[in-house]
Amino acid sequence: xxxxxxxxxxxxxxxxxxxxxxxxxxxxxxxxxxxxxxxxxxxxxxxxxxxxxxxxxxxxxxxxxxxxxxxxxxxxxxxxxxxxxxxxxxxxxxxxxxxxxxxxxxxxxxxx
Amino acid sequence: xxxxxxxxxxxxxxxxxxxxxxxxxxxxxxxxxxxxxxxxxxxxxxxxxxxxxxxxxxxxxxxxxxxxxxxxxxxxxxxxxxxxxxxxxxxxxxxxxxxxxxxxxxxxxxxxxx
Numbered sequence: 001x002x003x004x005x006x007x008x009x010x011x012x013x014x015x016x017x018x019x020x021x022x023x024x025x026x027x028x029x030x031x032x033x034x035x036x037x038x039x040x041x042x043x044x045x046x047x048x049x050x051x052x053x054x055x056x057x058x059x060x061x062x063x064x065x066x067x068x069x070x071x072x073x074x075x076x077x078x079x080x081x082x083x084x085x086x087x088x089x090x091x092x093x094x095x096x097x098x099x100x101x102x103x104x105x106x107x108x109x110x111x112x
Numbered sequence: 113x114x115x116x117x118x119x120x121x122x123x124x125x126x127x128x129x130x131x132x133x134x135x136x137x138x139x140x141x142x143x144x145x146x147x148x149x150x151x152x153x154x155x156x157x158x159x160x161x162x163x164x165x166x167x168x169x170x171x172x173x174x175x176x177x178x179x180x181x182x183x184x185x186x187x188x189x190x191x192x193x194x195x196x197x198x199x200x201x202x203x204x205x206x207x208x209x210x211x212x213x214x215x216x217x218x219x220x221x222x223x224x225x226x
Contacts, residue, residue: 034214043203044217089155097168098207099145100215102155 002027002094004103012109013080021075021106023090028068030092034100035064035075037086044089047075080110114138116218118204124224125194133189133221137206144187145207145215146171146179150200158202161187194225 003026013019023033032051036044048057048064050073056065063076073090087107091100117136125131137144146158160168161181172178176195181187191198201222205215 032214036217043219044205046214046216049214091155094157097160097162098143098215099157099160099168099171100147100205101157102147104154 002101006103010107023073025071033092036089118218135187135204141206143207145205147203
């Protein structure tokens with residue numbers, strides 16, 4: 001059974017800092033891994049999708065890496081802004097149906 | 113284009129009543145997923161549709177929960193005889209294909225059982 005752990009659970013940084021969010025998962029037999037952000041009371045916004053054959057994906061100030069064999073992914077946010085404040089969720093898929101298995105998230109607060 | 117939509121956005125119901133939650137996926141997306149987000153359990157998978165078939169129902173918590181999808185499009189999640197522990201946000205996601213594509217989420221339906 002896939003289990004996903006995200007560290008840290010919460011993070012507060014001053015604006016402009018670069019930061020790294022960590023995700024680990026127990027079953028390396030995945031097709032994809034997605035990173036999402038969730039704002040309070042809102043749905044999930046997809047940030048990046050990494051396919052199992054890829055090692056990283058970049059979108060703007062975001063870079064996500066995947067080391068499938070060790071069951072780890074990281075999300076790097078460069079030059080953080082107050083608008084980046086949200087909960088960040090890591091979700092590798094589990095099984096042939098690509099259902100997503102979610103971690104408990106990292107609550108990020110970027111102080112102006 | 114239009115994203116995934118869900119209705120209602122909020123639903124308050126009395127314990128023991130039945131509720132129906134609706135999901136309209138992105139047009140052309142063959143894969144559809146239901147998830148639930150609750151305070152005690154985090155975000156968990158409920159059911160997966162490929163077209164109108166549901167090959168994976170492993171996440172449905174009890175036989176009070178059922179779902180269907182018609183015309184390869186709209187899906188309805190039904191909860192019978194609601195209980196207080198059913199209170200959660202129910203999220204729907206769609207994907208062009210199950211294999212290698214992103215899942216796009218709707219805004220969710222917040223269900224409160226009183």
